[in-house]
Amino acid sequence: MSKQISSILIANRGEIALRIIRACKELEIKSVSVYSDEDKTSIHVKRADEAYHIGPAAPAQSYLNMSRIMEVATKAGVDAIHPGYGFLSENETFAELCEKNNIIFIGPKSLAMELTGDKMKCKRIMKQAEVPTVPGSEGVIDDVDKAVEIANEAGYPVLLKSAYGGGGRGIRLAKDEKELRQEFEMASAESKAAFGKAALFVEKFLEKIRHIEFQLVRDSHGNTRHLFERECSIQRRHQKLIEMSPSPIMTAEKRNEIGEIAKRAADAVDYLNAGTAEFLCDPQGNYYFIEINSRLQVEHPVTELVTGLDLVKLQISIANGEPIPFKQQDLTFNGAAMECRINAEDPFYDFAPSVGKVPYCNLPYGPGIRVDTYLYPGCTVSGFYDSLTAKLISWGSSFDESRRRMRNALDEFIIEGINTTIPLYKTIMNDEHFIKGDLSTDYLDRYSIIEKMRKELKTRNSDRQKRLLPAVASAIIQTENVKRHSKRDHSVQNNWKFGGVA
Template sequence: MFSKVLIANRGEAAVRVIRTCKVLGIKTVAVFSDVDQESLHVKLADESYPLGPPSPEESYSNGKKVLAVAKEAAVDAIHPGYGYLSENPSFAAACDEAGVKFVGPSPRTLEITENKIECRKLARRVGVPTLPGTDEILHDVEEALRLADKVGYPVILKSAFGGGGRGIREVTKKSELKDLFARANREAEGTFGKGGLYVERLIKPARHIELQFISDGRGKVVYLTERECSIQRRHQKLLEMTPSPALDDETRKKVGRYALTIARSIKAENVGTVEFLMDAGGKFHFIEVNARLQVEHPITEMVCSLDLVETQFRIASGEGFPYTQGGVAARGAAIECRINAEDPASGFTPSTGTVTDLTLPSGPGIRVDTALYPGCQVTEHYDSLIAKVISSDRSLEGARRRMLLALREFQIGGVKTTIPLHQALITSAPFVRWKLSTDFLERHSIAEEFAEEETLSSLEGVAIAAAMIHAGKHRMIRLGEGLPAPPDESREEESRSYDAV
C-alpha cells in the first residue's frame, strides 16, 4: 500500500478521498488555489501546497503544477478524484514518466475513453448496441447537416471529447442545427480545450442506466449493481438511485454482460462506469465509458457495503481486489441528491457567498458528503455542487422517505441551494410511481411549478408573518409533516446477486 498520496482535487471530492486515506493509514497531500486556502480538504490533509490563481487551468487542471507538487512532497501516488485531471491521458502518462502512480486507468485506456466516437465504434465491434450516429469528428456544420439528415431528426449534438452535460445540444429540426452546432462547439472548446462534435439519434422518453465495474488490469473484471441517473437537467445528473425500478433480474444480468464486454475491450484498470440509454421498448444503447470514480459512487457503496476509493488504492498498489462476480451482491436501495449552490426559483442562477450556518441531516441510513462548514466560502470559480445527500433503506420507497426527512433537516445559510427543488421532485406523483426519464423535469414542469410555488409562498409568507406578529402567535412545523402514507407493498429488503454472467 502507498505511504503518501497527493489528492489532485478540491471540495467534497478531495475530502472523500482523504477520509479513506486516513482509514488506510496513508499520509495525504492537498493542493489548493488562492481562493481555497481555507477549504476543508486543506484543513484535513497532512500537508498542503498552493497552486496559484483560481481558474482550473491554472490550478486543479494544471498537470505540470500538480506534478511539481508531487515531486516536492515526495508522494507515491496521485488520486485525481473526478473531473479536472481524472480522465486526462497526457497527465496519466506524465505521472508514469515521473515514477508517480496514477490511481486510475492506463494512459492508453484513457485515450480510448476520451474519444467518444472511438468508444462507439469499439462497442459496435464487440456486439454492444449503439444509437444511430456519425463515426467521425465533425468540425464543419454543412457536413453535420448532411449527416443529421441521414441519421434522422430529432438528433443530439455531442462533444467528441468530453461529458458532464457540456458541449451538448438537442436538435428537433433541421432549421435549428446551424445555430446549435456553433453553440455546442464553442462550449466544447471552452470546457475541454478542443472542439469537434458528433451526431447521434435523440430518443425520448429514455432512462439513463449505468453499470459500475471494477478491474484489476490483469483480466479480472466484475460489475456491481446498476445506477439509474435519469433525473437530469440539461444533461447533468441531479439525482441517482440503485437499483433501477425499471430493471428485472434478467435485464440486469444482460446489461451487466454488456458492461463487462466493454470494460475488457478497453483493457480497463481500476474502477469505471459504462453508461447506457434504455428506450421505451426496453432496449439498451451504449453511450460512453467513464474510466474513473463517479460523483454518484456513494449509492453503490451503500448497497454493496464496500469502499470504492479503498478498492482503487488496493488495485493501484498491486494488491488487486477480493470480489468475484458470484460473490458480488447488493442489498437494499439507495438514493443520492446532488445539492448545488443555485437558485432554482430564479432559473438556477449560481449562488455564492459565505456559509453562515449549517445543519447536516443524520440518522439511520443517511450519509452526507460535503466540504462545507460555517464560515466557508462558495465561489463562482468552480462547479456548483456543494454536497451530496445519500439515503439507504431496505427498499427504494424507504430510501425516498428517508431522503425527504434528510432534505428537511438539511439547512444551509448564506447561499441559495437546490434542496427545496429536490423536496418537490421526490414528492411529485410521477417520481413516487418511479415513472422516470431523462426529460423528467421538462416533461412534468417540475422546475417551473416549483418556481411558481416559491413566488406564491414568498407573498403568502409576508402576509402570514404580518398576521402572526399582529396576533402574537407562533406556529411549529413538525419534521414529518407532509410525508405520504407508506405504500401497501411489502417492505422486504431488496437483494440482488450478479453471478449469471
C-alpha cells in the same frame, strides 16, 4: 506488481478530497493535499497529513496546472496521485505524466483514457465488441453537409456532440435540417472553446429516454466486475441531479444482461481501476452504450450503500496491483439508495450561481443518512469552481424508505448565506411521478417540476401568513391594551402627584 502505496497526493478539492483523505486514514496511508489561494481555509487542507499551495484561484493556474502538481508530488515524495473527479481526472496527458515520473495514477492507463475520452474511437471499438451503440455517424464530422446527410439517414431529431465532451457540455439538439445548420457552427465553436478541439459527431436523439449507468471495477489481472446499476435520469441540461440504485425498471435478468455488456466494454479498452459504463434506455427497453467515464463518479456513494463496498479503498487496492477480492456472484443488492446533489444555484431564478460566505449550516443526521460535503459554519462557497457543495445520500430497505428519509433530511438541511437546489429536491421527493418511478431525462420539463416548486413555495408562504395573522392581530390588541393601561396609569400617577383623587 505495482509498488505498495504509502502516500497519495490528492489532486482535487472540496468534498471529494475529504472523501479520499478519509480512505487514506483508514488504510494508514499518508495523504497530501494541494490548495489554491481560494482554498487556504478549506477543510481538505486541514485534514490532510500534508498540504501544499499550488497557485491562484483560477483552476488553470492551480488544480489544472499539471507541472505544478507534479512538482509538489515529487517534493512530497508521494507514491501515487488520486485525481478525484473533474479537473485532471480524465486527462490522458496527466496520466501519462504520472507514468513517466514513476508515480501511480489511481485510475486507468493513459492509453485506455485516450480511447474512452475520444467518443468516436470508443464507439468503433464497442461496435467491434458487439456492444450496442446509438445510431449516428461512424466518425467525426467537420462538414455541415455531411452532418445533414447522416441526420437524414438516422432521422430527426438528432444531437450534435463534441467528440471530447463530458458532463453535458458540447451538446446541441437539432429538430430539423434548418436547426442542424444553425447549431453546427455554434457547437463547433463551443467544442473548441471547452475542449480545444472542434470535433463533432451526429447521434440520433432518443426521446423519453432513461439514463442508466453501471459501476465497473477492473484489475491488472484481467478481472472485471460490475457493481450494479444507478439510474441518473433526473437531469437539467444533461447534468445529473438525482441518482439512485436500483433503477425502478431493472429486473435481475436485465441487470445481469446489461452488466455483462458493461464488463465487455471495459475489457475492450483494457480498462483499469474504477469507471462507469453509461447507457440510454428507450421506452421499448432497448439499451444503447454511450460512453465510459474513466474516473470515480460523483454518485459513487449510492453504490457503496447498496453493496457495502468502499470504492475509494478498492481503487487504491487495485492501483497497488492487488486482484479484486470478490467474484461477481459474491455481490448482493442490499436495499435502496439515492443521492441529491446540493448545488449552489438558485432553482427559482434559472439556476443562477450563488456564491459567498455561509454563516451557518446544519447537516442532517439519522438512520440511513450520509452527507459528503466541505461546508462548515463560516466557510465560503467560491465562484471559481463547480457549484456542488454537498451530496446528500439516503439508504433504506426499500425505495420508499430511502425516499422518506431523503425527504426528512432535506427538511433538516440548512445552508444560510447562499441559495441551493434543496427546494427543488423537496418538490421531487413528493412528486407522484417520481414515486411511481416514471422517469426520463426530460422529467423536469415533462412534468413542469420547476413550476410546481414555485407553486408550493407560494402556498407555503400563504399558509405561513395565515398562521401569522391571528398572532399579529393578537399582538396589536395586546399593544393597544398596554398603551391604554399605561395612559391610565400615568393619569392616576399625575392625580396622586397633584393631590387629586383617582
